[in-house]
Amino acid sequence: MLTIPLNQIIDQDDFYRITFLPDLRPLVESMKRIGQSQPILVQPVSGVFYRIVSGFKRFWAAKELNWSDIRAETAEVDSEQPFSLFQKSLFENLAIRQLNWVEKAFVLQKLVQQFQIPREKIISEWLPILNIGKNQKWLVWLSKIPDYELIVKEAIAKDEITFDLFEFFPALSADDRVALVQFYRELKLGKNRQKEFFYLLRDVMQRDNTSMTHLLENQDVQQIVKAEDLALGNKVQKIRGILRRWRYSSMNEMEKRFREIVHSLRLPPGIQLLPPQNFEGDKFRMTFTFRTPEDFSGVVAKLQEITASGDLTALTSLWEAD
C-alpha cells in the first residue's frame, strides 16, 4: 500500500476509465467524514507517475476535497496484463452499480479498439455481461457513443434519450445530434414521443434533402418552444401538429377540410362527427351523449335539422377534393 501525491496521478489518462458523469456528492461526503475506506488501484508509468486502474471516483472526490495525496495499491504491469486489470476494474464496478449507456459504450469501445477482442466474442460473452442482447447491431450502435458530443453523451448517460434512437444517431451529423438533444430536453419529451418526433423529422429531412438542425430552427417551431404562455403539453401537441403537417401534407389538408365541414354544421358540444380512419373507406361515424330524454330529443332535433338543411352533402364532396 502506498500514499501517492495526487499530482503524480495522470489526470487525463482514461486507458482504464469507464466511469462517465458520476454523482460524486455521496462519496465526497463520505470521504470528508470517515476518510478513504478503500485504496485505489494504480499502475506505475514513466517513473514517478501513475495511471488509475480503478478508483476514478475516489480520485476525483479527493481532488474536490483538496487532499494532497491518496492511498493506493499498485498493479505491476509485468505481472498483470492490461486486459486483466481492465476486467478487475470493470467487474468491481459491475458488482456495486449499474453502468449507464455511455459507460457500457466505453467498455465496448475499449474491448474493440484497445484490447482487440474479436467481435464474435464480444457479442456472445460481453454484451450479456453488460445486460445487452446478443446482437451485433448493438455493438455497432453503442461503439459510436464515446465519440459523440458531450451534451449528447450527457443526455444518454442520464437516460434522457430513449435507447430506441441509438441506432439512428451514427447517421446524424454532430450538429443534428446536438440540436435534437437540446430540442428534446427543452420539451422534456417522453420516450414514445421522442421516437414519434424523430421518425417524422428524419423522414422530412431525407425527403427534402435538408438537415434536422434546419428543421428544428424553423420559425414556427421555435416560437412554440420559446412561448412562455404555453404549458409544456400544449407545446408538444402544437409541434407534433407541425411535424405531421410537414410529413403528411395531403392528409393534413384533408383533415383541415373535414374540420371546416364539421364546423359549418354547427354541431352542439355533445355530438361528435368523425371521418373514416386515415380517410380510408366511406363511412363517417357520429357519436353523441345525453343525460335525459329531453337531452336526447334535442340531439335528434338537431340531427333532423342538419339532414333537412342538406349541409351533410358537403361530406360526400370531400372525396372529390382534387
Place this chain on the structure above:
Amino acid sequence: MPYRKYIPEKIIVEKRVWELPWTQEILSRMKGLPVRKISTIEEEALACQKAVISPEESLKTLALAQQSGKFLKPCPGTSNYVCCGYYFLNIATNCDVNCTYCILQSYLNIPFMVVYTNIEDAFRETDGVLGAHKFPLYRIGTGELTDSLTLEHITHMSEKLIPYFAQKKNAILELKTKTTQIENLLHLEHNRKIVVSWSLNPDEIIRTEEKNAPSLKERLDAARKVDAAGYRLGFHFDPMIDYPNWESGYKDVIGRLFAAVHSGNIAWISLGALRYPAQMDRLIRERHPESKIVLGELLPGKDGKLRYFRMLRQRMFRKMVDWIHSHDPNVTVYFCMESPEVWKYAFREQVLQKCPLPGMLDRSVFEWAK
C-alpha cells in the same frame, strides 16, 4: 446497369428430387457449378440463419426441391379491398431482381432461389382443380413468389407450362415478369391461352428501385416480340410510386407502351399503388438506404398495410385510367387490392356494380365469356 441474367454460384438439390427428369435437365444446363445433395431446403435455410448469411448471399444458391405443399393456391387478397379471384401456381420462389419494394423480402422463410422440380405433381394438382369446375374459369399466374421468367434460361419452365395450359379450356396462364427472357416462348404453341405480362415503371423508378431489372425500353422490346408471336399481353403498373415527376413519367410509359404493342392484344392493365406490411418499412430502410419510397405519404389502410394516402391514389389512378383509355377505351384496366371507393373515383362511376372484378377479367381473356 445492363440487365444480367441470374447465374447461381452453387446448386443444392434435395435427395428426393435428384432423379426427377426436370432436376437432371436443369443440372445438365448448369455444368461446372458445384452441386450438393441435401436433405431438405428447410434444414439448409436454418443453417444459413444460424450462420447469419445475408439474403443477398443466400440468393446465389439455386435450390432444386420438392413442393410438399400445394402448388396451386387462391390469392389471399387483403381484407376490405377488392380482389380479382386469381390463382397462384408456385413452381419457383424468390427473386434475384431485388426491387426495393418487394414483398418477398419479408415473406419467404427459404432464402435461396428455389425451383420445385416435381412439376408433374403440379400438373396433376392443377388437373384436379380445373376438373372440379368450382369456378367456370381460372386465371392462374406463376409470378406471385418469383418473377415468372427470371430463371427461364436455367429451367426452360415455359416449355413445360405453355403446352400444358394451351390445351386447357377453362384456364389462362399468366407469366408475369420484368425480364426479357422470352426467346423460349416465341416458338411455342400457346393457343392464345397464355398472357405474358410485364411490370412497368418509369425509367427514373427503374433506375432507383428496380436496379437489377431491364430498362423500360428492353421490357417493351420484349413485349413487342411476344405480341408478334400472337400471345395475349398484360401490363402491371404495380407498384406505382409517387415521386415528384410521376405524372410525366407514367404518362410517357403509357405512350411508349401503346406505341410498342397492338392494344387489341392487351388482356389487361393493372394498377396498384405502393403498399406493404408495416413491418417491411424497417426492412426497406435497412436493406435499401438509398431508396426514397418509404418517404412517401404512406398511412395504414383498412388492412393495416401502409399505403399512399387515399387522395393521392385516387388522383394517380384517375389520371392513369384516362391516359390508357385515351389510347384505347376498350382496354381492360383494373386495380389490384383497392377499395371500392377508389374504384368509383378513378373510373368516375362504380364499374364494379356493372360487373364484379373477376368477371371483368374473365371477359377480357375468355372469348366465350364475352
